[in-house]
Amino acid sequence: MITGLDITSFGSFAGLDWKRRVRDAGDNPQNFKRLNILYGRNYSGKTTLSRIFRALETGRLPQNYTGSSFTVHGDKGDVTQLTIGTHAYDVRVYNRDFVSDNLSFLVNQTNDGEIKTFAIVGEKNKEIEDAIAAIGVKLGSVENKTGLRHDLEEKRKERDRTKGNHKTAFDSLEGKLRTHANDKIKQNRTYGPAVYNIESIKKDIAAVKKAGFVPLTTDEQAAKVNLLKQEALPDITDTASITLKIETIARVAQELLGRQIKPTQAIGELLSDTVLQLWVKQGIPLHKDKRDTCAFCRQSLPHNIWQVLDSHFSQESADLESALDSCITSVDSEINRIPGFMTLTGDKFYAEEKVLFEARQKSLAECLKVYKRDLEALKAALHTRKNSLFERVAMPLSDYDSAAVRGCVDDINSLITKSNSRTSSLEKDKISAREALRLTDIASFITDITYDAEKIRIAELETAAGNANTAHADANTEIVKLEAEVVTLQGQQKDERKGAERVNSLLNHFFGHDGIKLEAKDNAEKTAVRFEVTRDGKSAYNLSEGECSLIAFCYFIAKLEEPNSMGRDLIIYIDDPISSLDGNHIFFMFSLIESLIAKPIKNQDGSNGYRYKQLFISTHNLDFLKYLKKISLPAEKNHGGNQHFIIERNGGSSKISLMPSYLRDYITEFNYLFHQIYKCRNQDAAQGGHEPFYGFGNNLRKFLEAFLFFKFPHHDDKNDAFERIKKFFGEEDATAIALVNRLNNEFSHLESIPDRGFKPVEIPEIAKVANFVLDRIYATDPDQYNALLKSIGEPARVQ
Known part of the structure; x- marks a missing residue:
C-alpha cells in the first residue's frame, strides 16, 4: 500500500513534507490507510495529486511536468520521478487524463476522437476456468494467509528485516567513520588539510590495512609533532671524530x-715486603745527605746505609x-x-x-x-x-x-x-609526518571500534539480506509467471464486445440510461473492433457533460474487469467522478462505487475480503462527500482502516492535511461556510492562508441565506431580497444597513464595481464584518453559536 508522499515540486504542490504536514491533533504523523477519502474545492490540487498516481500506472510523467520531483512511500519501496517505470505497485486511476487517453471522443466529439476497445472475459470454458481457478488457489492471498502471495509477503517481511538489519549496521559504522573524520581528523590541523570526509578516512583505513604498515610509537609521534613545529635550521658544520689512543x-x-x-745486591727483607720497600724508597730523599739519624726512630744511621740501598735500588x-x-x-x-x-x-x-x-x-x-x-x-x-x-x-x-x-x-x-x-625537503617531510600521525590515529581508532569485526558482521548481514532479496525476487517471479499464465488463459476467453456490453449494463442498471450505449462495431475489413457511442441506434454526438461523465466512469469500472486487472491487488484512485451530474446521478455514482468496489465480499471462513488493495476517492462536491460517509469502511485491525484528508491551496501552493471534524463527521456545506467565516475573524490569519478572505463575500452571503431561512422561514416582502438580514441585524442599526450594502454591492459581486476586482482585498474590513456577524449570532442564540463552534472543532465561547 501507499503510505504517504513527499512532493518537492509537482504542479501546484511544492515543498510537501508528508510526516511534518500530515499529523493528528496529538501531533502524530498519519499515513494513507486502505480506504482514503480526499476533499478539496475546485482548483485546490486534487487532479494534480491524482496525476502522481496516474504516473505510477503509466510509468511516465504527464506532459508539461518536466522538472518535477517527488517520492511515493509504501510497503513495496519508495518510488521517485526517476523510478516510476520500475516499481511494484499495481495502480488504476480514473481522472481527466484517463478520459483523454482512453475516451478522446468524449473530449473531442468529432471523427478525430476515439474510444479505445478493451476486452473482458467472455463465454466461459470449463477447462480454462478450472485451470484459472487452480492457479488462483496456488496463488492464494495475503489476507487469507494462503498460497504463494502469502509466502511472498512473508519473504518480503524477511527481506525488509534483513535489509533493515544490514542498513542499521552499515549506517552505524558509517556514522562512526563520518564522526571521526569530521570531529577528530578534520578539526585537527596536525593531521593535514581541512578537506577531509568519510571517503578520505576509508582511503586511510585501506592504507593502514596494507601489509608492512607499522603505527608510530609514542616517542615517534612526539618527534613527528615536533617536526611539524620545526623551522629551517642552519647546516651543522661540525663532524664527529674520535681517535682512541x-x-x-x-x-x-x-x-x-x-x-x-x-737489584744489584738485593735486600731480602725489602723484597719480601713491598710496602716496606716503598716506605724505604720514599724515605731515601728525605735522609740522604741531610741527616745522620733516622727521622722515625732517632737512631744513628749505619755508615754504609746509602751504599746498601743504592745496591738494592x-x-x-x-x-x-x-x-x-x-x-x-x-x-x-x-x-x-x-x-x-x-x-x-x-x-x-x-x-x-x-x-x-x-x-x-x-x-x-x-x-x-x-x-x-x-x-x-x-x-x-x-x-x-x-x-x-x-x-x-x-x-x-x-x-x-x-x-x-x-x-x-x-x-x-x-x-x-x-x-x-x-632543509630542502622539510615541507615534504612535514607532509609525510602528518600522514604518519594521521594513519597512526586511524589505526588506533579502528582498533577501538573493532572495525574488522564490524566489517565481517556487516558482510554477513549483507549476504543474509541478499539471500532474502533473492528469495523474494524468485517468489515474485513465480507469481508473475502464474499471473501471466492466468492472463494468457483469460485471453482465450476475451471478447471486446463483452467490454461494451458491461459498460451498457452499468449505465442501464445504475443510471437508467438505455438510450445511450457503447457499441462494439467491426471495421470495414472485419479484422478489428471499434467502440462507438450511440443514441437510439445512431451515432451520438453533442453529448452533455453529464452523459460524458457517466459513460467515462462506467467505462473505467468495466475496464477493471479486464484480464490484467481482474483478481489483482489493485490500488484504485478515483478523482472527482461526479462532474456535471445532478443529485440523483451523484447518489447512483456513489452506489456504483459502493457496490462494485468498496463493499466487502465474504471469504469462505466468514471474514471480509476486499476487491481492492487500496482505494482513494477525491471530490469537490459536498453532497458526494456526504454519501461517502456511508461507504463500507474496512476495519482498522487486519484490514488497514480508513482516513479522511483535505486538500487546500494557499496562494500558489497546494497542501494535504487531515480532514477537519466538521467535514469528516458532519459533512454539510453549512458547517463549512461557518468555518470559513470564523477563519476571517482575525486579520492576522491572512498571513497563513488568505483564501477565506478572498471568498468571504460569497461564503457570507450563502451562509446567511441558509441561516436566516431557518430563522425566518416566512418572507413578508417578496421584493426585498434582504428582508431577513434587516430583521436579524436590526433595520435601524446603521452598521446593519452598511453591511447590507456591502454584501449587495461589493463582497459578493464584481460586475457593478469591476474596479474592485483589481484592488487588494481589504483584510481589516473583512475581519470587522466577520466579527460583527459572529457577535450577532452569539447574542441572539449562544447555544446555537457554541454548537456551530463545536462542529468545526473550536472551543465554546464564554462571555
Whole structure:
C-alpha cells in the first residue's frame, strides 16, 4: 500500500513534507490507510495529486511536468520521478487524463476522437476456468494467509528485516567513520588539510590495512609533532671524530708491567715486603745527605746505609719507575680527553634526527664509559707496578668495543648529513609526518571500534539480506509467471464486445440510461473492433457533460474487469467522478462505487475480503462527500482502516492535511461556510492562508441565506431580497444597513464595481464584518453559536 508522499515540486504542490504536514491533533504523523477519502474545492490540487498516481500506472510523467520531483512511500519501496517505470505497485486511476487517453471522443466529439476497445472475459470454458481457478488457489492471498502471495509477503517481511538489519549496521559504522573524520581528523590541523570526509578516512583505513604498515610509537609521534613545529635550521658544520689512543698506550703499558728487573745486591727483607720497600724508597730523599739519624726512630744511621740501598735500588728500577710515570701520565691525558670527544648537541638537529642523535649519543656515552673504565684499570695496574718495581703485574683485560665507538660516530655523522639535507625537503617531510600521525590515529581508532569485526558482521548481514532479496525476487517471479499464465488463459476467453456490453449494463442498471450505449462495431475489413457511442441506434454526438461523465466512469469500472486487472491487488484512485451530474446521478455514482468496489465480499471462513488493495476517492462536491460517509469502511485491525484528508491551496501552493471534524463527521456545506467565516475573524490569519478572505463575500452571503431561512422561514416582502438580514441585524442599526450594502454591492459581486476586482482585498474590513456577524449570532442564540463552534472543532465561547 501507499503510505504517504513527499512532493518537492509537482504542479501546484511544492515543498510537501508528508510526516511534518500530515499529523493528528496529538501531533502524530498519519499515513494513507486502505480506504482514503480526499476533499478539496475546485482548483485546490486534487487532479494534480491524482496525476502522481496516474504516473505510477503509466510509468511516465504527464506532459508539461518536466522538472518535477517527488517520492511515493509504501510497503513495496519508495518510488521517485526517476523510478516510476520500475516499481511494484499495481495502480488504476480514473481522472481527466484517463478520459483523454482512453475516451478522446468524449473530449473531442468529432471523427478525430476515439474510444479505445478493451476486452473482458467472455463465454466461459470449463477447462480454462478450472485451470484459472487452480492457479488462483496456488496463488492464494495475503489476507487469507494462503498460497504463494502469502509466502511472498512473508519473504518480503524477511527481506525488509534483513535489509533493515544490514542498513542499521552499515549506517552505524558509517556514522562512526563520518564522526571521526569530521570531529577528530578534520578539526585537527596536525593531521593535514581541512578537506577531509568519510571517503578520505576509508582511503586511510585501506592504507593502514596494507601489509608492512607499522603505527608510530609514542616517542615517534612526539618527534613527528615536533617536526611539524620545526623551522629551517642552519647546516651543522661540525663532524664527529674520535681517535682512541688506548691501544698505543696499552702496548707501552704491557711492556712496563711485564718488564723483569733485579737489584744489584738485593735486600731480602725489602723484597719480601713491598710496602716496606716503598716506605724505604720514599724515605731515601728525605735522609740522604741531610741527616745522620733516622727521622722515625732517632737512631744513628749505619755508615754504609746509602751504599746498601743504592745496591738494592738500581738504575734499572729508576728507569722503570720513570717510564711508569710517563705511561700513567699518558693514561691520565687520555682519560681527560674523553669529555671532549663529543661536544655536538641535539638542538642543532631537526626533530627526527634529534631523537636518533640522542640515542646514538647515549650509546656512545656507554661505550666511552667502558673505555674510561679500561683506562682506569690500566692506570691502576701501572700504579701497582710502580709501587712494586721488582714484581711484574698482569695486563688488565679490555672490555671496550672500538667498532661500536666507530659505529656510533659514523651514525652521528650520517645524521648530520641527513639533518643538513632535510632543509630542502622539510615541507615534504612535514607532509609525510602528518600522514604518519594521521594513519597512526586511524589505526588506533579502528582498533577501538573493532572495525574488522564490524566489517565481517556487516558482510554477513549483507549476504543474509541478499539471500532474502533473492528469495523474494524468485517468489515474485513465480507469481508473475502464474499471473501471466492466468492472463494468457483469460485471453482465450476475451471478447471486446463483452467490454461494451458491461459498460451498457452499468449505465442501464445504475443510471437508467438505455438510450445511450457503447457499441462494439467491426471495421470495414472485419479484422478489428471499434467502440462507438450511440443514441437510439445512431451515432451520438453533442453529448452533455453529464452523459460524458457517466459513460467515462462506467467505462473505467468495466475496464477493471479486464484480464490484467481482474483478481489483482489493485490500488484504485478515483478523482472527482461526479462532474456535471445532478443529485440523483451523484447518489447512483456513489452506489456504483459502493457496490462494485468498496463493499466487502465474504471469504469462505466468514471474514471480509476486499476487491481492492487500496482505494482513494477525491471530490469537490459536498453532497458526494456526504454519501461517502456511508461507504463500507474496512476495519482498522487486519484490514488497514480508513482516513479522511483535505486538500487546500494557499496562494500558489497546494497542501494535504487531515480532514477537519466538521467535514469528516458532519459533512454539510453549512458547517463549512461557518468555518470559513470564523477563519476571517482575525486579520492576522491572512498571513497563513488568505483564501477565506478572498471568498468571504460569497461564503457570507450563502451562509446567511441558509441561516436566516431557518430563522425566518416566512418572507413578508417578496421584493426585498434582504428582508431577513434587516430583521436579524436590526433595520435601524446603521452598521446593519452598511453591511447590507456591502454584501449587495461589493463582497459578493464584481460586475457593478469591476474596479474592485483589481484592488487588494481589504483584510481589516473583512475581519470587522466577520466579527460583527459572529457577535450577532452569539447574542441572539449562544447555544446555537457554541454548537456551530463545536462542529468545526473550536472551543465554546464564554462571555
